[in-house]
Amino acid sequence: MTTGFFSHPDFLLHEMGEWHPECPARLQAIEDQLIASRIDALIERDESAPLATEADLLRVHTQAHIDFIRNTAPKEGYASIDPDTLMNPHTWQAALRAAGAAIAATDAVLAGRYENAFCSVRPPGHHAEPARAMGFCFFNNIAIAARHALEVHGLQRVAIVDFDVHHGNGTEAAFAGDSRVLMCSFFQHPFYPYTGAENPAPNMVNLPIAARTKGMEVREAIDIMWLPRLHEFKPEMVFVSAGFDAHREDDLGNMGLVEDDFAWITEQIREIAGRYAKGRIVSSLEGGYNLSALGRSVVAHLRALADI
Template sequence: MTTGFFSHPDCLLHEMGEWHPECPARLQAIEDQLIASRIDALFERDESAPLADEAALLRVHTQAHIDFVRKTSPIEGYAAIDPDTSMNPHTWQAALRAAGVAMAATDAVIAGRYENAFCSIRPPGHHAEPDRAMGFCFFNNIAVAVRHALEVHGLSRVAVIDFDVHHGNGTEAAFVGESRVLMCSFFQHPFYPFSGADEVRPNMVNIPLAARTKGMDVREAIDLLWLPRLHAFKPEMIFISAGFDAHREDDLGNMGLVEDDFAWITDQLRMIAERYAKGRIVSCLEGGYNLSALGRSVVAHLRALADL
């Protein structure tokens, strides 16, 4: 199985201060673990993605939101969006590039260059709502890529999977009520951003989980709740918001997953994609802040994507 590895140097330029867990070292930790695991040469790398243009962003975000992020971009120092989210002079370009990478991977997978792809990108995106940046996120990378698949490539059934420890409120806001999209997620609850657990939406399969939930319980919930809906939906492509902060070593969450759990989840999604979607998956990095656990988890995720 051919798996593309998409990234760009611009994604290293955004940073929010030495204290901040969403840091450039996250991408380097992934690279280090790929080398240590001796699988780095097994993936074809692509760092040629263009910046996302305004038309692509407007499929998800309001003009006012795009203008706000652009206007907030500082010439020097930092500009705060919220207490946890700020911009440096390179953030605007990094955010455009991250969304552009997600679209480039989508193009490559749909064109058949790869069966699936992983996007090692930052800033992350799944908390970015159509009209608001929040939670380390400025533009919703996965939502921009999904809209690209729907509107540019003409797909009619797309599944979005989010296994970050935090609910993907921005992605849900982008697709709630969209019959062409089925979104399946699990997340720690109650926990930031304190959403996703109350209202039942027809195209949303949300699984709120208590703190300290371990991998076998997550697997059972996926088996009972995600997989039947995915089989019934028969997606033509799968997009993954791949957050690894549900790992038991990650201090920004309080769940109990390990690398094997992320590999098992990915295996299930790969089998769904092989059955209904010609194997087509695009996975985009979201959370994961313990650098060692992040790197190991991404390696497990990539091994499962590539069926190694």
């Protein structure tokens, strides 16, 4: 299997202060683990992370939201979106490039250049709603890529799998009720952003999980709840919001997963994609804030994607 690895130096320029856990060191930790694990040479690097266009963003976000983010970008210092989400002078370009990387990965996988791809990007995206930035997120990278696959490439059915410790409220807001999209997620509950557990739309397979739940219980829930729906849906492509903050070493969550659990989840996704979607998967980084655990978990995810 050929796995593309999409990243770009601009992602290191966005930062929200020395205190902030969503920091440039996250991507550097991933790079360090790629080298330490010796899989760096077994994946194909791709820095074709163009800036997403306004038309790309408008497939998910409102014009008012795009204008607000553009106009809020500071010339120096920081501008606050919410208490945890800030912009520096480089955030606007990094956010456009993060969405652009997911689009470029989608194009490359659909063109057959890679069987699947991982986007090592920041800022993350799955909390960004059509009309609101929040939770470290400005534009919804995976939602934009999924809409691109549907509306530009003409796919009929795409699945989105979100295994971040926090519910992907932005992605759900973008696709709730859209029969072309099946979204499967688990998330710690009750927990930020306190959504996802009440009356989800029929195309949402939401698994609220209690704090301190370990990997085997999550695997069992996925086996019972996600996999039958994914087999029934038969997606033509699978998109992944890959958050690694459900790791037991990550202090921003309180769940008990380890690297083997992320590898197992990825193997299930790969099996679905192999059966129905010609193996086509685009995965994009969301959370994961313990630097060592993040790097190790991304390596486990990549090993499963690339089948190495």
